[in-house]
Structure formats: C-alpha cells, structure tokens
Amino acid sequence: MGKTQASTSAQGGAVLGGSGATSHVYIQYPPLRCDIPGAAGVMYDDGNKLLLVPAPSKVYSWPANQHPPPETPGVTNIKEGPILGVRFSLDCKILAVQRTNREIEFINRENGTGFSQQCKSGTDRIFGFFWTDCPSCDIVFVTTSGLELYALHQGRNSLKFLDIKKANVSWYVYTHESRLVLLASGMQCKTLAGYQFAAGGIIRLPKYDVMMAKADANRKPVLAPEDIRIATMYGRLYCLQVDRVALCIHMYRFYRDAVVPQGSLPIYSPHVAISVVDNVLLIHQTDSKVVLLYDILSDTKVPTSAPLPLLLRGGPLSSDSSIQSTEKDKKRVLMNREATIYGDGWVFVNPDFVLDHLHGLLWRVRLDLEAVAASTSNLPVLLAFLQRRRHEAAKAKELSLMVMRSMILERRPLTVIGTAMDVLTSSYAQGARPPNGTGGSSFQPTQFTKPLASTIAGITLSAGPRAGGPSSLTATPGVQSAVVMSSSGAASLRLPQDTEDSGDSEDDQVQASAPLRPEQGLATEDVLECTLDQGITGSPEIEEESPTSVSRDLSSESSGRLNSSSMEPSVSSSPSLSGLQGIRMGIAAPLISPEEMQRRVFMAVEEETVVDAIFLVSVIVEYMRSAAREHVRVPPGLQAFVVKLLARDERFNELHQFIAGKLVEPSRAVALQLVEVGTHHTPTRKLGMEMLRLLHAHSDYVKLLLQDGRMLEGLRYIRRNKVDSVPPVMFLQAAASVNDAQKLAAVFRFCLDFIPGFQQTPDFITYSSRLNQHSNSGAFGR
Amino acid sequence: MGAWAEAAQVCIFDMQRGQQEGHELDKILFFSPTDCPLPSQLSVIGLSEGLITFTRIFSPEAPCQLMQAEQHCHIFLNCEPDIWMVMVVEKAKEVEEDVRAAALEAVLKEAHELFVMFYGSIRALLHKHPAGDVARSCLHAFMPDYFADFLTGKKLQLPSIGDGLTERGTMQPVSLERDTVLHAQSLVGLLESCFGGGIVRHTLILFHGYLVSSTLPVGDTAALFSYAALRLTPAAIALSSSLHSAHKGQSTMQSPASRAGQSKLRTLFNNVTPTLAQEEPTIPSTSPLGQDTAHPEEGVKSQFPRPLRQDAWWKDKDGFLATDAWGADNNGVHPTIWLQQSEEQVHLCVYQYRALTLLLLIPTLLNGSNSLDTFTLLKEQLLDEAAQKIEKLEERLSKEWVGSNASHVPGYRYLCCDRSSKTATASPPSKVSTLSKESLSALNQVRAEIDFEKGRVERQASEQDPELEVCLRTKQNAWVIVRVRGGHELYTVQERASDTLVLASDAVEKLNKRSDLDPFFSNGAICNEALSWTIFFRLTWYAPSKARDDSNIHFLNHSAPLSCKQLEIIRPLS
Helix, strand or coil, X not given: CHHXXXXXXXXXXXXXXXXXXXXXXXXXXXXXECCCCCCCCCEEECCCCEEEEECCCEEEEEECCCCCCCCCCEEEECCCCXXXXXXXXXXXXXXXXXXXXXXXXXXECCCCCEEEEEXXXXXXXXXXXXXXXXXXXXXXXXXXXXXXXXXXCCCXXXXXXXXXXXXXXXXXXXXXXXXXXXXXXXXXXXXXEEEEEECCEEEEEEEEECCCCCCECCECCXXXXXXXXXXXXXXXXXXXXXXXCCCEEEEEEECCCCEEEEEEEECCCCCXXXXXXXXXXXXXXXXXXXXXXXXXXXXXXXXXXXXXXXXXXXXXXXXXXXXXXXXXXXXXXXXXXXXXXCCCCEEEECCCEEEECXXXXXXXXXXXXXXXXXXXXXXXXXXXXXXXXXXXXXXXXXXXXXXXXXXXXXXXXXHHHHHHHHHHHHHHHHHHCCCCCCCHHHHCCHHHHHHHHHHHHHXXXXXXXXXXXXXXXXHCCCEEXXXXXXXXXXHCCCCCCCCCCCCCCHHHHHHHHCCCCCCCCCCCHXXXXXXXXXXXXXXXXXXXXXXHHHHHHHHHHHCCCCCXXXXXXXXXXXXXXXXXXXXXXXXXXXXXXXXXXXXXXXXXXXXXXXXXXXXXXXXXXXXXXXXXXXXXXXXXXXXXXXXXXXXHCCCHHHHHHHXXXXXXXXXXXXXXXXXXXXXXXXXXXXXXXXHHHHCCCHHHHHHHHHHCCCHHHHHHHHHHHCCXXXXXXXXXXXXXXXXXXXXXXXXXXXXXXXXXXXXXXXXXXXXXXXXXXXXXXXXXXX | CCHHHHHEEEEEEECCCCCCCCCHHHHEEEEECCCCCHHHHHHHHHHXXXXXXXXXXXXXXXXXXXXXXXXXXXXXXXXECXXXXXXXXXXXXXXXXXXXXXXXXXXXXXXXXXXXXXXXXXXXXXHHCCCCHHHHXXXXXXXXXXXXXXXXXXXXXXXXXXXXXXXXXXXXXXXXXXXXXXXXXXHHHHHHHHHHCCCCCEEEEEECCEEEEECCCHHHHHHHHHHHHHHHCHHXXXXXXXXXXXXXXXXXXXXXXXXXXXXXXXXXXXXXXXHHHHHHHHXXXXXXXXXXXXXXXXXXXXXXXXXXXXXXXXXXXXXXXXXXCCCCCCCCCCCEEEECCCCEEEEEEEEEECCEEEEEEEEHHHCCCCHHHHHHHHHHHHHHHHHHHHXXXXXXXXXHCCCHHHHCCCCCEEEEEECCCCEEEECCHHHHCCCCHHHHHHHHHHHXXXXXXXXXXXXXXXXXXXCEEEEEECCCCCEEEEEEECCEEEEEEECCCCCCHHHHHHHHHHHHCCCCCCCCCCCCCCCHHHCCEEEEEECCCCCCCCCHHHCEEEEEEXXXXXXXXXXXXXXXXX
C-alpha cells in the first residue's frame, strides 16, 4: 500500500487511502448495542467509560471503549424506582442512582448494602452529581445553590458532608476528562464559573462571561448547556461555545487564574456537533453532513483538510441485510435507518462518542489518518498534524515516514522539504527532551509525584483504549450519572425524554441530565489534568509562593497558538508543549528518531535509485540543519552515509569541506567510511586515517597502517600510545609476508626491545630462524 | 620603457612549433615586454629551449626549473606539454637575498591557471587554430591585465622575501560555526536544486575575500577563487565601479592613476612603439600581432575577453554583477569559463549581497539562442527562492566575522597551508610586516630548502608525503620553525630572543593545536609524532651572503624508533 498511498498523498488529491471511501472521519461497524427492553434510557458514565442502561430493577453496563463491543453487559441489581442519573464510583464498587430531585441512592456492589443521601438544603434541587478522585472529596452534588462536596465514610455506608461551594446554578456541565465543572448562572446563563477537582486539589477558576450575538435587539439570547462544551486537546482545557446566531464557535482556554478567549472558528449552519478525536477538533456540520477537522496547535485556523462526510465503515451493505441476518443472530445487522448518519437520535458525547438514542447504539468517531494524509496537499502541515497524533501513533509514524520519502522521491522544492524536516525534528526534540527545564514543571516537587503517577496511569489507559475496560465491566454495578453537556447536535434532534428547552428551568435541567447524554473522557482523561500542569493543576500553595513566575508563564501561554492575535506563538507554546510531551514519552508517539530518518527515509530513498546523490545530500543537509537547530544529534551512521554519497559522485572537495566545516563530525563510522571511499582517492583516505588517529581509534588506525605496509610507523604509534589491542606479532607476520628482510629485521628488533619476554615466545624462534636464513642466503644485506 | 621592464621578462613559447630554420619566430606565443627586439626575444627563448633540451636528458619528467645567472634568474614552468613559460627576473642590486624561485613560479602557475580557466588550454587553442593567431591574441589580451596587478606606480612588484608567509594559489577558508556552515550548505543545496536541479551546476560562496563553500573540485575552486579575490570581492567591485563610471563618463580617457598605470603597461606590452611597428613585416604573416598592435585597445577588447580588466565588473541594481569584459557591450554575452576537471564550458553568474558573493556556474548548453531570456528568468527565480536565505546567511556570517585580523595569533607569525585542499591560513600581512628583515630572509631560505626537499621526495614518487621538521635559530635569535606532514605545512617565525629550542618548539606545538588554524586538524595535525626525517639547521652565524655551506646543516636520517632519542640528544646542544 505504501507506494500508492505515498503518491496519492503527494498529489494532494482527494483520493483516499486504503479504506475505500471518501472520508477522513468514520464510525466503525459494529456499534455497541444496548437495547435492553424496558430500559429507561441510556447514560454514559464518563468517569469509568461505561455505557449504562438503567432498567426498572437492574443497571446494565458496557465498557464503551472496546472494539468490537462486548455482547454481554455487566448487571447490577437495584431497587425499582425512578432513575434520573446513574454513575459508578471510580473504583466501580459503589453505584450511585439519583432517584429524585433531592435524593441519591448508593448501592455497595460488594455486599449489596445501600444508603441514601439528600441534598443539604431542603429547597435545593440536585441537577446531578459526579464522583471525583480529588483528594478532598469523593462525590460532588450539583444543586441549584452550588456544589456540595461529600466524602465516603470508612465503612462505605454513608456520606460525610464536607463543604458547599455556593453559587447560583442554572445548569452545569462536567467532564471527568477535564475534572472540570462549569456552572452557568445569570439571566442569560452566560456567566460561567468553573471548579476543577484535580488530583492536586480543588481549583476555583475565575468567572467569565461568554460572548453571545443577539438575534435581534429585543431578545436576549439564553445560553443552553448544549452550546457549551468542555474540550480537552493536547492536555489543554478549552471551553467551546457554539454561537448559533453569529455562526461561529468561540474558544476559551482555561488557565489556573484566567480564562482567555482564543478566537473563534466559523460554522456554516446553526446545526453543528463537536467531537474531539485524538486531540483533533471535529466540527460536524449536521445539515450538510460533512466534518471539518481543526488542529488547534497548527498555526492556521484553516481546517486541516477538506470537508468530507462522516462514513460508516465495515458495516454490511444494507442490501445484504437479509443474508447477513441469517448468520449469527447475535450479530444483528444494522437496519437501514440505524445506519443513517446524523440520524435523529444522535447525541455527541464527549469526547468522541455518538449515542444513538433511537436505536440504542453507541458509535465511536474515528479518524482515518491515511485519508487525511491523502487529502492534504500542504505536506509540512500534514506532517505536523501526523506528529501530534497519539491514538494511532504507529500509523501516524508510518505515514509520516512515507510522506517524507515521497517528498524526496518526487523532488519537492528543497524549502518545502526543509520545512517538513523542521517539523519532524522539532517534534522529536520536544518529545525526547526530558520534561524538566520547561516553564512550570520545574516547580513540581514531591507532592506532585502523585498526580504524576496518576497521570501516567491515565495515559496508559488512554493509549490502549481497552485497558481499563474488562475488569470494570464484569464486576461492576456502578452508578454514575452522566452529566449534561455537549451535543450541540441536540438542537436538531429532540430526545425522547429530554424536553429541555435549554437549562432555564431547573426542572428541565434535571430531566435533561437524566435521559443521559452521557459523555466521557476516555482518551485524554487525566492527561489534561496534569497537563493543565502549569495552567491549573499544580499545587495551590506553590502557586501562591511564586505568583510571578506562574503568571508570566500563563500569560505567555495564553498567547498560545490558536490565538490568531498571539504575541509570540512559537516561543510560548513550545515550552508548555514540551513539558507535556515529555511526560507523554511513556506512550507511543509517532516521533521519528534520527536513526529512523537515516534508515527508513534516506537509506530507503537511496535504494530507489531515482534520486540523484546531489539532491539527497542537499536533503540530508537540510535535515542536519533542522537537527542542529533543535540540538538533536545526527547519528554517525547518517554522516558516514553522506560521505558515501559524496564519494560516489567523486565530489571529494565538497567532502573535505563537509569535514572541515564539521558538518560531518569526526566519528569512527565516518572515519572508516572515509578510508573505504578513499581507496581511489588518497587524500580522502589520509583524512580518514587522520580522523581515526585523532579519535584515538588505535587499533583501527594501526591495522590500516599495517595494511598500507607502514609497519615502522605503526610500531612507533603502538609504543607511543600504549596500544595493546594489536599484538606486535601481527607486524611480524605482515613483515614476513612482504618478504622484505630489512623490514622484518626492524620489526623483530622492535619486538625484542619492547616486548618483555619476547625471547621466550615461539614467535621469537620462528622469526629469528627465518632472519638467520635470510642473512645466510645473503638476501639480507650485510 | 619603465625601469620595471628590465626587471622582468615573461615569455611563453611552444617547443613543437617553428622547428625549421627561419621559422623560429613561430615558437613565440607571447613575449613581454613586447617592444623587446625580436633578436633578444629569440635569444631568451633559444637559451631556454637549449637548457630544457639538455636537462631533459637527465630528468625527462622535470627537466629544468631554475637557472641562476650572475645578474638574472630564469624561472621555468612547463605549463602544458611542450609549452613553457619562462620568467627572467633581474637580481636585485642590493645585497638582498634572492626570493625563492617557487614564489615566482607560483606567479606563472597562477597566470596559466587563470588563462586556462578563461580561454581553455593553450594547446587546445593551438589545435583549433593551428596558425596560432588566436592563442597569441588571447595571451596578449590576458597577460598584460594579469601583470598589471603587480604594478604599483611604475614598479613591478613581484613576490619578495617579505611575502614569505603567503602562498599564492591557495584559498583562505573562514572558520565558521557548524550552524553557519549548515546554513551555507543549505543555501547551496537550494540553489543547485532550483528548477529541478541541473541548472546551477556549481556554486561558490565567498564572504569578503574568504571561501565559505564550493562545490567545485579543488583545482577549479582555487582558480575561480583567485579570480574572484582579484575582481569580484566587494572591495574589488567598489574599485572597479569607480573605474567604470569614470570610464563611462570620459569615454576612453582614463583618469584614475591606476588606470593610467595599467594603460601604460598595456602600451608597453602591446608593442605600440613606432620602432616595433616597423619591424612588423619580420613577424610571420600568420601572427596576429600585427593586427593587434594596430589598434591594441579596441582590437583586443572586441575580439577576446579580457576578464582581468580592472573595471571589468560592476554591480547592477538587482544585486547581480555585470561585465562587459567578455563582449563589447553587455548585449547578452555572458561570461564563460572553462572547468579544468570536467573540461566543460560554463556561464559565470555572480550575485552579491553586501559582503557575500555567490558565484553560480550554469552549463552553456542549456541556453541556445535565447540565452538572455533564460538568464533573466533564472535571476528572477533565484532572487525569489533564495534571497531570504542569502540575507540570513550574510547576517550570520557578519556576526561571526571578526575582521581581517581574525587569523592573527598573538606572538606568532605563521603560515599554515594544506596542499590537498589548497587552503592556507596565515598571519595578516600587517602583522607579518613587523618581522625583521633578518627573520624574513631566514624564512625565505628555509622555505627554499623545504621546497627543494619536498620536490625531491615527490620525485621519488613514493606514496608518502614528505615529513619534515626544521628548527632554525637566526642570528638575531629568532626562531623559524617549519613542520611538514601529510600535505600540511606550518611555517612559523617567533621573534622572542629568550626562547630555547624546546620553548619555541612547544610554542609551535601549541599553535598547531589551535582549532581555528585548520578546522579539522584541531588536535595537532602537523605533529612530529611520526617523524622519520629531521632536518636540523644551525644557522646562528648565518651570513646574508650566499655562503650556504658556512652554516651547519644537519640532515638526520634515522630509522624510526630512534628518532626521538636522537632529537633529545640534539636539542640540548642548540
């Protein structure tokens, strides 16, 4: 596939890659099916990434991130009664079920015991609740008057009230991925207050007002929960606000002590939905049924590739459905209407799920990197995009290599290739650099170890989407209710139970949350938290101690890439990013090391023989330039390769200049290559030998001297540098083989003088007798 | 006829021509001064030919290099098979040391090298035009311009012993940080890959008079570098454009002094004196000298390129250098040069941005009829693609550039040259001029000795380069220390009277290890570690007269393992 793919991508055409359909975003068949008869809806528990279906006396749960999806759900028995929300605790041992607007019931799955908790004030209503792994509390209720924080008693049979964070709440959004809850208040609900329940403690974010365009002068628009979306991309927290009047999506980025607008993206109709797949922002234009891809770290605000429709892949064709259905009945085939893209029942759940309420299906949105590669013509931008992918790191890496190779094979302009090299090396350098030494991470002392550890755990989890699933699924009867949010597509589709006319009325709000539009954070989960790093998560005390440094850091970050009016994007974003990626080194990343560049790009290209050596050398020089800029070491093998290429065209003068200018740095590999190519060019050979000598590669040097027949020089060298890897006896053999008695005598004399105990060795006898022969026969002078 | 004219005669002759009696004049391809009576021309050539033929008996490969007469010194250069350049230099009347012959020979070598670069080899010209007229015209167009550079005022300044720490025909590299070299190389890559590659065949990058990068083979690089250093550096261009504007303003009248000097020289070389004009008929009719001499300026100018004319180049507004030296009026005639190694004719296109000069070589075959269009297009494209990079590189270089005294190492006067890459680093001339005459003279003598020794080793045709070390103490207690190894030569003069041999030698060792001297051999390239030959001069009572045998010269030849011991024995003695 490699070849064709490379060529299509290079032509920049919209021809797609291997998958056979024109789309770079797809949902994969089969979906997770959760149609339990009599179920009261579907909810998504993003804390545990479970799809929960409450039936009258049971809660069914499926791990959402397995593919192909599991057939059999986990079952937890509960009492009958109304269910507004369900969520499992983060260890999946306790299931919390919101029964009414005032009460939440808890069921311990291990011993079947249970208890209930009502909210503090009798007049408040519970909008919803979520479990948290923040050290200061275990579960948070969101009520009309704020957040109530509770901890589990040791016996796990009751809750202890800890604290209340007072705020007027019209509605709220929460994602476990970000640990961030946003509380909307005010007449227009446009004032948002945020709390982050991070591993380092609870962080209160400043309140901020979102911008809303007015449809006409007299009507003030009201912000609905589905207009707000917390998105986590590259470990940064963003709030995306869909402004359906102004037809744009405003972006805000959260910092520890600031919320900074980051500009806005255009949308083309009020009906849009948002997903985040592998840190890529997907804006679904549900009217025109196409998806736009945005990468917030790319310098431009232009979509990464052309708009293409969302496709269903791997599904049986609808015409075959009759045949298929005769097969395993478990594998029920999709009905035509079930396969409808952007169907009526679709709700987009954070970050990349699509929940089809009408048919009880859970889809996961995926990126087809090959198709993206094939449809992008700006190759450096494409490479930057690929380098930032983490979900399919191996594939992204292969594609990166392939793009790079095809660029060289097609002789793209050197400037473009140079830019592409810059992209690869800088992402390698940032990834390979240890995380310390960058902005905020330097002040992460001991207390940060815990968050760090959890982060790493979270990372591994996210890297293998299936990781967390199995154990929790079988054994878990958890309850964690989903929280409202997201799904801007909801505007167009009215969910059965979900009569929310957007969260003005508290009642509606509660209801809205009940029907579930789950949401979850699987991929980036905790990463963000720690990545919020400087931004949010760091321990508060520290922050207070060094306010200046932090704020400086923040302000510089706030000018981040996305911001069109950013002050110094590259400077500011790289340190924050590097810390993050350094931490992420544990997971697979499509980083391309210099060795891989050498082996899989340059040498691979060279084997194709279409590329002339001159051009290839220029390309490698470009690579060296970008490597030098990032302080990445160029492997000696690559330098030796340059030597070989130059020598092949007999460009020895350039070769010497390369060495004099230290473009090719002295190393044993280079020196040996010089000696090899210098077989027909003496100065080059000398250069190689000189290099060996200066590198103190004694044995190589001496062996070459020997090979040249410069025995005496070699012996002198041995003695001066105390080389013992080459036994002087080798010189005796060499001298004897050239049949030069004078030389042999000289070497023999050397051995006699400088090798202790030489007279006792068999060599002494052998060669002395041979010398005697010579002198007797008169071959050896006087 | 100026005084200088007696100081030096240069002739070029072909031993294959004029072998029959009565046709002797046909041998002469060039003779300067041109107003020299033909009989004396013939006598110089006859003598040279006789010497060559005679010495060839003993040494067929390298017949004759030098003849020292009482008042004159003849330097022979066999520049092409059977074509000889001979320079006759009058010996100075003062009791001054003779300059070593190799320095003078280098002048001839350079002249020939440049000539070949512009016109192709003399032999090839003779083959193409057997009458010899073209070759003669070319030589007459070129040589006067070349020697005009040696003219200061009225005096011809040939290399003197004061130039002991210079080496003609070598390039001055500039030692740069790796990053900068990468940028330069990246620019080269960009230029040469333009238009799918192949248009820009080779690139040379110069910064001031220093070589930054070249993709040509060593020989071509050296030749083109010499030319660029003479005529294309920003300083040369500034001078040239001032000349040029003067030239334009006053038609053919030359006002600046140098131009006047040049013109005078030209007149002298070109044989315009009426006496000689009368002798014209004696010259064989095939010779073009006759036509040439009639209208020396115009004739030469219109027919044959004069790339070494001092006002040959000026800078256009677009940053490219323009010339009319190859054609009458810049009407689409682009300068072309020949490459020695590939024997290919290429166009020379020069771009200058501040101190940075780019020499681009473009194959001639590319552009047939519409060469002008191609060039205009090419220039535009180059500017589009590379202008930014060029500016950046210039900026970097200027930042790193420490001035022309960068190569100065306090306490030393030195010359370090690398024969294989034809590069040399040396103390700046202003510093060298502080040396006493005594030291310079000693240096001159040692260099002559070394030249001789090197020649001997080379003639032995052994694979190995000569390895020599010479330490010499002059009468005034200065040390002249020379090390030669592996194609690298280091000449130093230290005028510190108190130094012993060991101290002086150590000081040289230290100098040797300086990285900026020779970027690659930063660890002491020319070390005496593997010395098998040591020449040891003891010239403490060296007399400036030619009493070379008065000085103690020790040639120590010893088998290797012993060399150190012997040196140790000898060192304390001195």
